[in-house]
């Protein structure tokens with residue numbers, strides 16, 4: 001098939017590269033000329049395991065980049081993978097998505113056969129139906145001709161494992177208004193993946209598809225906050241929350257994943273989506289008590305981590321290492337990283353922060369230009385009076401004699417990646433929930 005994808009962020013680029021690898025002819029539209037040029041040169045603009053190889057293989061050939069929306073006229077289906085960020089009150093900001101949809105509509109005005117537009121972006125239930133259908137119809141002058149339809153196909157891939165998640169998903173959700181042409185086309189796009197994997201295909205309405213995405217992320221956020229709440233209680237009672245979670249996870253109804261307690265959830269999705277769902281619920285006069293609690297617990301975890309350091313040292317004017325800046329391992333994304341409140345808290349205490357991350361340093365430097373950045377974990381630990389482990393990178397698990405370089409070996413682990421046995425004699429190790 002010929003597929004166009006609007007947006008070259010984590011989702012758009014991954015979907016574009018994976019669909020090209022599945023045999024489709026793909027064009028990826030973005031306003032950023034550098035990103036487009038990179039794609040045509042076979043280079044990835046984002047750090048995502050496996051993505052660079054796919055783009056190197058297909059870029060400029062099976063996978064092309066362009067800034068021209070007119071390219072969609074030569075395709076059968078267009079995916080909208082544009083950001084839907086939060087406004088100040090947490091509600092969803094549809095301005096970028098609407099502008100993109102308008103450009104798609106204008107391009108479709110000059111297309112004379114059926115076209116399917118698929119919403120990949122995360123949107124509040126009713127957005128496809130109430131916002132995008134009229135907008136596209138208006139921009140393309142074709143609402144009466146009914147020669148386009150809009151489907152919802154939310155994305156569940158995770159950053160850091162985006163390629164494998166997309167190519168081997170647990171489920172694929174097709175939300176349509178019942179138009180058979182839309183459903184057939186979605187099946188055609190996903191045919192190679194459906195054939196080769198055990199993915200469940202869920203065919204449902206558009207509103208349901210939109211809600212499934214929020215419900216998924218809200219559940220994951222609440223699951224982590226619940227285990228953090230339990231973990232905080234464990235810490236008070238001298239109980240190891242990881243032993244508890246391991247046993248809980250053996251219950252099929254609970255499952256072992258997303259039970260890692262620690263400094264909490266960040267990223268561009270869980271915080272934004274929980275906030276948007278709460279804001280949407282409020283417009284209907286419903287207060288989602290559990291989701292509010294999940295957010296509150298998450299906001300408290302960084303301060304709990306800092307309090308553990310306070311128990312052992314006055315950090316004012318002391319050099320303190322922050323290990324890990326990315327919101328999770330495997331990505332250079334620092335959006336809503338728990339490292340942000342940790343760095344802010346350390347600076348409020350007057351500490352001299354020296355931070356290290358294997359790939360996210362430059363992104364964090366844009367946010368905190370005034371702190372020191374080390375080139376290695378060893379460099380960050382050198383002469384420090386405390387270390388806070390914020391991202392669970394594998395390379396931190398391998399650290400051992402490097403801790404001997406600390407002036408004061410106090411290690412507070414927010415991700416359970418340091419083995420306390422490797423610390424020098426007399427060192428202090430605090431796990432956040434164990």
Ligand code: UGA
Pocket residue numbers: 122155156157158159160217220224257258259260261262263264265266267268269270273327328329
């Ligand atoms: C999340 C969802 O997992 C994806 O299914 C979804 O597609 C994506 O949002 C999205 O909406 O685009 P992502 O934000 O990439 O994916 O990251 P996750 O793997 O969900 O991790 C989120 C945060 O939770 C990270 O800060 C991570 O460190 C934390 N986490 C995760 C824990 O603290 N404990 C855990 O057990 C798991």
